[in-house]
Amino acid sequence: MKFVALSSQILFVPTSIILAICLCLLTILIYFWWVLPNHKLVKLKKCGFHGPTPSFPFGNIKEMKRNSSFSSSFDITHNIHSITSPYYYSWQKYFGKVFIYWLGTEPFLYIADPEFLKIMSSKVLAKKWGKPSVFRKDREPMFGNGLVMAEGTAWVHHRHVIAPTFTPLNLKTMASMMVYSTRKMIKRWDTQINSGNLEIDVEKEIVATAGEIIAKASFGIGGENGKLVFDQLRTLQMTLFKTNGYVGVPFEKLFNFKKTLEAKKIGEEVDKLMLSIIEDRMNSNDKKQHEQDLLGHLLKGNHDIDGNLNKTLTKKELLDECKTFFFGGYETTSLSITWTLLLLALHQDWQNQLRDEIKQVIGNVEELDINLLANLKKMKWVMSEALRLYPPSPNVQRQTMEDIQVNNLKVPKGTNIWIDVVAMHHDVTIWGNDANKFKPERFMNDANGESNNKMGYLPFGFGGRACVGRNLTFMEYKIVLTLLLSKFNFKISPSYHHSPTIMLSLRPNHGLPLIVQPF
Numbered sequence: 001m002k003f004v005a006l007s008s009q010i011l012f013v014p015t016s017i018i019l020a021i022c023l024c025l026l027t028i029l030i031y032f033w034w035v036l037p038n039h040k041l042v043k044l045k046k047c048g049f050h051g052p053t054p055s056f057p058f059g060n061i062k063e064m065k066r067n068s069s070f071s072s073s074f075d076i077t078h079n080i081h082s083i084t085s086p087y088y089y090s091w092q093k094y095f096g097k098v099f100i101y102w103l104g105t106e107p108f109l110y111i112a113d114p115e116f117l118k119i120m121s122s123k124v125l126a127k128k129w130g131k132p133s134v135f136r137k138d139r140e141p142m143f144g145n146g147l148v149m150a151e152g153t154a155w156v157h158h159r160h161v162i163a164p165t166f167t168p169l170n171l172k173t174m175a176s177m178m179v180y181s182t183r184k185m186i187k188r189w190d191t192q193i194n195s196g197n198l199e200i201d202v203e204k205e206i207v208a209t210a211g212e213i214i215a216k217a218s219f220g221i222g223g224e225n226g227k228l229v230f231d232q233l234r235t236l237q238m239t240l241f242k243t244n245g246y247v248g249v250p251f252e253k254l255f256n257f258k259k260t261l262e263a264k265k266i267g268e269e270v271d272k273l274m275l276s277i278i279e280d281r282m283n284s285n286d287k288k289q290h291e292q293d294l295l296g297h298l299l300k301g302n303h304d305i306d307g308n309l310n311k312t313l314t315k316k317e318l319l320d321e322c323k324t325f326f327f328g329g330y331e332t333t334s335l336s337i338t339w340t341l342l343l344l345a346l347h348q349d350w351q352n353q354l355r356d357e358i359k360q361v362i363g364n365v366e367e368l369d370i371n372l373l374a375n376l377k378k379m380k381w382v383m384s385e386a387l388r389l390y391p392p393s394p395n396v397q398r399q400t401m402e403d404i405q406v407n408n409l410k411v412p413k414g415t416n417i418w419i420d421v422v423a424m425h426h427d428v429t430i431w432g433n434d435a436n437k438f439k440p441e442r443f444m445n446d447a448n449g450e451s452n453n454k455m456g457y458l459p460f461g462f463g464g465r466a467c468v469g470r471n472l473t474f475m476e477y478k479i480v481l482t483l484l485l486s487k488f489n490f491k492i493s494p495s496y497h498h499s500p501t502i503m504l505s506l507r508p509n510h511g512l513p514l515i516v517q518p519f
């Protein structure tokens with residue numbers, strides 16, 4: 001009898017404790033996922049912001065998913081905002097160019113008004129911009145705390161160390177590897193064309209070549225090792241993309257539990273592989289290699305002038321930066337070239353103009369003189385126009401780290417910012433009635449393409465946090481295009497379906513099959 005009473009007491013105590021813990025947890029969850037978001041909603045409304053009504057726990061995600069069937073067509077229009085982001089397009093009609101929408105329990109301030117952005121950014125120092133915490137967490141395996149995601153004094157330190165690696169002098173040491181990889185691709189195309197098959201999926205080819213280039217430019221690895229790193233990093237990116245459809249929703253990872261575990265495992269493997277590359281390089285005395293890639297330049301920066309280890313960046317920081325170069329650099333650059341080839345295939349006149357310019361400025365491409373690339377003016381206009389119509393980074397994300405007053409509106413500290421670059425690049429009120437036409441000459445006398453507001457053109461972001469790697473892109477873009485246009489003519493393939501789609505980057509959803517003929 002005594003025994004039964006004792007055991008029920010033992011049972012009773014833990015049950016009540018478990019209940020109390022559950023109650024506490026529930027209270028915490030309700031606070032973070034219900035009370036706090038509602039508090040933010042009320043605060044944002046008080047500050048003067050409105051937008052589509054969110055519902056718990058998805059915010060506006062369900063509406064966005066309903067509204068985003070990937071559309072494709074044989075008609076090629078550059079008026080793509082309603083195709084890539086139909087939800088923003090329709091919300092703009094109701095709420096204007098600045099409004100609040102919700103990813104799960106996270107509010108985002110949507111901005112497609114360059115004047116609003118101009119005033120806001122004039123009040124914020126680069127180091128006072130944060131990145132949305134939900135994305136920092138979600139994309140941790142890709143970027144870690146690398147420059148894209150770093151904040152505050154950590155960002156200042158990293159930017160200070162990294163920016164000098166992209167000087168024109170350092171970049172020139174990478175030119176030969178770009179030429180090498182592009183020539184390898186051209187050889188593959190030659191073989192295919194000689195076998196009678198003129199249709200080439202140019203996107204797939206350029207992505208592979210840009211991946212090879214960035215693996216060599218970032219960590220100096222080519223051949224089979226380079227391919228292994230490239231394949232692993234790309235698999236990580238694709239797996240993560242499949243898990244991030246519910247960013248901001250409580251317990252979002254449970255929606256794709258298997259894929260989340262898979263991404264974690266691949267992330268760990270990638271880190272292991274890349275750490276071993278970094279360690280090998282740290283222990284190597286090959287000074288020449290140190291001067292040929294981004295990791296080498298960073299390692300060199302890690303030593304003081306007497307050659308002693310300065311520990312500017314730790315091993316983990318170097319790892320995060322190398323991954324950041326890869327993810328920040330290869331796809332954006334390859335997409336800028338891919339979209340350009342689509343535009344040139346549609347505009348034979350511009351294709352010919354660029355060929356003439358290459359002949360005049362470069363002359364013999366067999367012995368490409370890198371110093372002459374800067375004189376390819378028309379190619380630069382074409383690039384700027386391609387980045388306007390099809391910006392590979394279709395949005396810029398930030399987070400406010402302090403309250404910002406913009407006219408009569410207050411953007412509270414901690415607000416996530418979503419800048420819709422595609423919307424602004426196609427806005428007739430910024431570019432005029434020909435906003436959706438391919439007109440490279442608009443960049444002839446103006447780096448901002450004669451837009452009526454320079455914040456309306458943001459392919460590389462803005463302010464002190466603008467893209468650190470754009471010079472590398474300019475060089476790669478010019479090398480690849482120069483070699484391709486000197487050799488081939490490009491026409492649209494009848495099998496091309498125009499379907500620009502945002503999957504982190506802006507890409508052609510069904511690739512870019514072109515008819516490629518020797519010139």
Ligand code: HEM
Pocket residue numbers: 147148149159324325326328329330332333336391392393395396397458459460461462463464465466467468469470472473
């Ligand atoms: C067409 C090619 C590229 C495009 C369109 C592009 C676009 C962008 C954009 C929109 C940002 C965000 C800027 C902001 O928040 O204001 C950014 C940042 C960044 N990009 Fe690029 N990028 C390109 C090429 C590259 C390359 C080749 C690299 C490196 C190898 C690179 C590395 C970075 C890094 C590290 C940042 C973070 C900068 C910071 O926050 O301080 N990007 N890029």
